[in-house]
Amino acid sequence: MRIPRHHLFVCTGPHCGEKGSAPLINGFRRAAEKLGVEEQVMVTNMGSVYLCDLGPVVLVYPDDVWYTHVLPPDCEEIVREHLVGGRPVERLRLLPSTPSERAREEIYRALFAEGKMDAEAFARLASAHGFGEDFVAEQLKRKFVNKSPEGTITPTAKMKERYETS
Numbered sequence: 001m002r003i004p005r006h007h008l009f010v011c012t013g014p015h016c017g018e019k020g021s022a023p024l025i026n027g028f029r030r031a032a033e034k035l036g037v038e039e040q041v042m043v044t045n046m047g048s049v050y051l052c053d054l055g056p057v058v059l060v061y062p063d064d065v066w067y068t069h070v071l072p073p074d075c076e077e078i079v080r081e082h083l084v085g086g087r088p089v090e091r092l093r094l095l096p097s098t099p100s101e102r103a104r105e106e107i108y109r110a111l112f113a114e115g116k117m118d119a120e121a122f123a124r125l126a127s128a129h130g131f132g133e134d135f136v137a138e139q140l141k142r143k144f145v146n147k148s149p150e151g152t153i154t155p156t157a158k159m160k161e162r163y164e165t166s
């Protein structure tokens with residue numbers, strides 16, 4: 001029985017899949033073969049981890065490193081630098097302390113506190129944290145917020161799953 005040193009979980013849920021995550025599985029396997037570490041690396045798919053606006057998402061265990069916005073050209077760099085070299089690829093890494101992640105959490109928590117906001121207020125809140133219309137559109141598309149026909153923005157259970165602790 002082979003127990004790999006690293007297990008890469010590639011999200012192939014509907015949102016990451018729409019953004020092209022499926023080819024990452026073979027991309028990582030090919031990169032591991034090229035670098036001669038295929039015996040040490042297992043690559044499998046997984047379902048959504050509720051970071052759908054940041055996909056494609058890849059988790060690396062046992063290192064507990066989460067990557068977002070991963071594209072096929074990134075596979076070799078992740079295998080070479082992280083799995084072989086022991087240095088996670090910081091430009092793709094998501095941590096609670098990542099500035100953009102802290103900003104997202106502040107936006108979400110403000111919406112939780114209000115319960116609902118009109119669309120203009122939500123756009124202003126996003127803008128105050130450095131995000132534009134594309135951010136708001138992505139939150140709607142990936143179902144972190146709902147927008148009523150009257151233009152009211154409300155948080156979804158999916159958003160609460162991501163940030164709400166109580």
Ligand code: FES
Nearest residue numbers: 011013016048052
């Ligand atoms: S579909 Fe990949 S995190 Fe949701």
